[in-house]
Amino acid sequence: MNTHKQFPEKLNITLTCASGVEKVLKSELKRLGYEDAPALNGALSLSGTPYDVARLNLFLRTADRVYIKAAEFSADDFDLLFEGVRAVRWEDYFPLNARVTVNGKCVKSKLFAISACQSIIKKAISDRLCGVYKVNRLAETGALYQVEFSLFKDVVSVYINTSGAGLHKRGYRDLVGIAPIKETLASSLILLSDFYKERPFTDPFCGSGTIAIEAARIALNIGGGVGRRFAFNDWDNFDGKLFDQAFTEAKDKEDRSRKLEIFASDIDPKAVKLAKRHAERAGVLDKIRFDVKDVKYFSTELSCGTIVTNPPYGERVYDIEEAERCYKSLGEVYKGLDRWSCFVITSAKNFEKKFGKKCDRDRKLYNSNRECKYYYYYADKKDK
Numbered sequence: 001m002n003t004h005k006q007f008p009e010k011l012n013i014t015l016t017c018a019s020g021v022e023k024v025l026k027s028e029l030k031r032l033g034y035e036d037a038p039a040l041n042g043a044l045s046l047s048g049t050p051y052d053v054a055r056l057n058l059f060l061r062t063a064d065r066v067y068i069k070a071a072e073f074s075a076d077d078f079d080l081l082f083e084g085v086r087a088v089r090w091e092d093y094f095p096l097n098a099r100v101t102v103n104g105k106c107v108k109s110k111l112f113a114i115s116a117c118q119s120i121i122k123k124a125i126s127d128r129l130c131g132v133y134k135v136n137r138l139a140e141t142g143a144l145y146q147v148e149f150s151l152f153k154d155v156v157s158v159y160i161n162t163s164g165a166g167l168h169k170r171g172y173r174d175l176v177g178i179a180p181i182k183e184t185l186a187s188s189l190i191l192l193s194d195f196y197k198e199r200p201f202t203d204p205f206c207g208s209g210t211i212a213i214e215a216a217r218i219a220l221n222i223g224g225g226v227g228r229r230f231a232f233n234d235w236d237n238f239d240g241k242l243f244d245q246a247f248t249e250a251k252d253k254e255d256r257s258r259k260l261e262i263f264a265s266d267i268d269p270k271a272v273k274l275a276k277r278h279a280e281r282a283g284v285l286d287k288i289r290f291d292v293k294d295v296k297y298f299s300t301e302l303s304c305g306t307i308v309t310n311p312p313y314g315e316r317v318y319d320i321e322e323a324e325r326c327y328k329s330l331g332e333v334y335k336g337l338d339r340w341s342c343f344v345i346t347s348a349k350n351f352e353k354k355f356g357k358k359c360d361r362d363r364k365l366y367n368s369n370r371e372c373k374y375y376y377y378y379a380d381k382k383d384k
């Protein structure tokens, strides 16, 4: 029996992203040629092929993970859950030696014990594979296949995680700074702003450099996942040539020679050192000018540009007075930047008051489960 047959050509693909950035992800998909991707319960779905799985993992900047949806059915008892999972053609996805883990969540459902559901699902998958492969038990000595389920209002959805670690883990950030923002959220902030390739850009609270690095990678068209591996890279039944092909496409689309005006600064010399390290690892060190600077001394000779920044929130390392001083200083500096726009994410409720100006618009976003607002100040709406 061929236990290493290739993945099915037709796949239901599900993309997850942080709450509030679904539209940004949808625009990304559109730019990649995926027009039809309806959003449902905080995820986007589309039909595609294994090649699309490779492409989406490599290119997307704002998705958390790329999943293959293996099944969806109703189940309000363990028997139905077992039968529903066993009915899936797992042999299409998992070879004989697959190491399968199961994780998930239960929300507003009769089956609410997560660990019991996990065990039932795992048993149903093993039962199916043992029957098809004609073995008494699975050796589980091969590559890891992570199954994730969600039980919502008695509807079970079962997914295979093709990304592995979340896509925010681009691979360049190896050391942790003070309150870093996820790379996927940083990209979302930039894509929501008015930044475009050659426009000057700065983050005056750069910390470990995430926002400036993502801006440089966006401007140079470096795919979000370029530089890391994905779960499917370890799967013998996933045609490696498809990844090579998607990788070649990603490399062909890069424009590393583009001249950029990206600046990043922070009051903390250790943060700036770390940001430089990460920029080097991300392949964009020569594209960003780093500086150790208190935001109150920020100045630029460039007549226009975009600020995207994630200042202290006054919750963890910095107290609220220090955070408010930062907002005030940023507001003062911004007054002198005539044709610059400014985009700030913070959870501080009185940000606009301290910044000294009402925003043109705002949007609710989450930074590591903390509810925040993203404040937009557009250059063309500035008082002259």
Ligand SMILES: C[S@@+](CC[C@H](N)C(=O)[O-])C[C@H]1O[C@@H](n2cnc3c(N)ncnc32)[C@H](O)[C@@H]1O
Binding pocket: 177, 178, 179, 180, 181, 182, 204, 205, 206, 207, 208, 209, 210, 211, 265, 266, 267, 268, 271, 293, 294, 295, 296, 310, 311, 312, 313, 326
């Ligand atoms: C929330 S962290 C930024 C994290 C960053 N986005 C990242 O991904 O690593 C806020 C940063 O503001 C810096 N900071 C605090 N006060 C400052 C000031 N007055 N001027 C400039 N930077 C300041 C801190 O050193 C810290 O790195």
